[in-house]
Amino acid sequence: MIVKNEERHLSRCLQSVKGIVDEMVIVDTGSTDRTKEIAYAFGAKVFDFEWVNDFSAARNYALEKSTSDWNFVLDADEYIMNDCGSIIRNFIEKNDRVIGRIKRVDEFIQDGEKRYAQSYLSRLLPKGVKYAGRIHEQVDSDLPRENLDIEVYHDGYVYTDKTDRNLKLLLLELERDSLNDYVLYQVGKQYKLQQQLQQAELYFEKSYHLAPSQSWYRHNLLIDYLYTIIGNKSFEKGLKLIETERDGLADSPDFHFACGLFYMDLIFSNVNKYIHLFPLIEKSFLRCLEIGDTDKYDSVKGTGSFLASYNLGVFHEVLGNTDKALSFYQQAANEQYERAIKRLELLR
Template identity: 30%
Template sequence: MSGSCQISLCLIARNEEHCLSGCLASASQLVDEIILVDTGSADKTMTIAAEYGARIFPFEWADDFAAARNYAISQAHGKWILVLDADERLTLVTRPELLDFIAANPAEGYYFNITSFIDLNGQITRDQVVRLFKNNSCYRFTGAIHEQVVGSILSKEPPGRLLVSPFTIEHYGYLPSELAAKCKFRRNTDLLVKALLNSPQDAFLHYSLAIEYLQNRDFDQAGESLEKVLPLLTGTEGYLPQLLGALLLVKLSQPHNQQAEHLFKNAIHVLPDNGDFYCLFGMWLMQRARYEEAIAILEPALKKSRELTAGSSLTAMLGDACYLAGRQRCSIHYFLTAITETPQEIYSRIRLFMIAAGENSSCIWEDIYDGLLPYPLTLAAPSQPVIQFALATACISLELLQCCKTKDPAKLTIACSLFLQLQPLAASMLPANKELVSLLMLSTEVLLLQGEFIVFCGNQAAQHSLEVGILHQLRLIAAVISQSVPANPVHFWEEVFIGEASHDRQPD
């Protein structure tokens, strides 16, 4: 180990030409040397590594990630080892910042925050993994897959100190394109099954296999693996929150399982600050039409940390729970709150219009209109043009309703101009929806013409007739929207949560 070499970047790679440059560029200014262990690349991986001055070592792959990691470490000269994967990038941090943090917070190793991107819409999951540690011959990775260095550091006498750092690594290996290209599910499950033959009592291996099945939406297999983990736990495992969350997700996928309630309650008892457990229990209660109980469980989760329902999702879910419980005003409150939290949030707007479409009173629409007024819907190119068009038409109809109430010709002019903006949006509709779109366009044109006449003539009877017509129009809009969203909101949230199974990943 050289005294002049402070930090060695160690990574293993195979056929990573599409992402390696981004990884090395993010860390090259922080480190004194780059060690790349290549396990059989047939592309330009080694050429790219050489361009960054890496020392390259070939290594025969033997279905063992820890072995490859440890070989890379054995070649390092630095006082500190920084570990990255080719599909990761270290976020902005300077070398002085890193070294100053180490000097001010002495330890044997440091956890980095891992942000894994799940899809191109910004869906992420977070974790903390030790990625920087002292170059000590006793510190080595274990595990053929999902390899860990923590155990060897903690097994030191006295145990090595580990601290959480403020530094973040972005991980792109769980994007669908990456998973498909590398056949990670088949690779990982094969390695885990093989490892379990040698270590059948290894709780972490069973847990890791369960996560692989969960990612692949094989809930029965995931449940079997998780059941094998439970008797092996000591209660001190760092992955306990993820394990319990995975088990609760499995229970949600088995709606006929009536014996799971104690598991949800126990999970909350063990980790009372984990907001995700409250959300999962609330979902389980909604599956069983126990809506008031669901509300009582979901509301405390608003003040707890959570990942499954980040942003406005929990607030919108509470809106549905209140609606199903018959608490309409409370439901509207939560949906409007969700929109204040995420102004362009579509689902809550849809639910508001769907709820109000069943009401004869224009007061409900006025409440919704007043609540949405500070958060106008942008008529941008939508991913679901039918929904966007219907919502925009509804907003214009609501504007018209206000024009009738206030006799405000200026607002009517605005409504007409907005309606004109819908023409190109309507043209983007799917062919199967052309008839409905034409009907909406025609009826909205009629309403606008009627509205213009009534605003200027002030006929009270005609005004009432127009208000009735607007309510009919809004119900027609709701009918269009209903074709694009689940009729049962519980089914919608089931898919949200069960779909999140593919987000509960581990960096590998």
């Protein structure tokens, strides 16, 4: 781990791993709170590292201090959710040069309610594997990667705004490599988080045109780009993007969910011009339900289930199809989606 001023989260994180790991190696980059005291209380080996505006440098220093053959990497605002000790042990006993990927569940706020996104991240590393990248550092290795049944919860986005810090470091990276498609994408994400959508769209567009078609993060880029296009009402650009990417993302509920929202905003921006696309709203959300929630892509929980059902309920309620609206709201309510439960109460 690398940490700084994490007294709020660190105990929870270390408590979740103390029965699994042989040693805890924590690199502190300048804490002024009780972070180091808490780490020592859990028996961790704590090392100081002077911050040099480079996350990979700190990560790699921590890896150098490890005496183990395998390293499990966590952040302080993460913690293990499931009983995965035997899964980790079995994986490292059967593998030599394979990287293990964990499922991380990210809590965030959208439209005034809690949402949950999931993604797979390379975190179980054989000795010798290092990181690269000043910010949003990535495991720098060509070794094969395998998804493991290890669930980690992350709620740092809810309690801490790190966009200013991240943006500063990312822009420094771009000074060094102005055509780095991944860094361009991450800059766009930071501007999107700050609601500077015009800037975000510019960087997403640059990344989109540079990113190889098989880039591991391309799905996320396309979804973020499309939501930014919706926010900026860049509708003609959005139509072209959807047309280009529809076949490649045919099995992504997040893509079709964003398409449904796009078509709603598009049509109401100019009903006469776009009314012929009206059936695509329902078609997009129904496609979400056909696919269902999936582990194939990084995804927001509910885009293939209750969120799509709820939007179909809204769609039919607006059209006056009360029975259909009730049916879709009920589907969402069955998964305890609060907004659907409230709509059912009002309609009944």
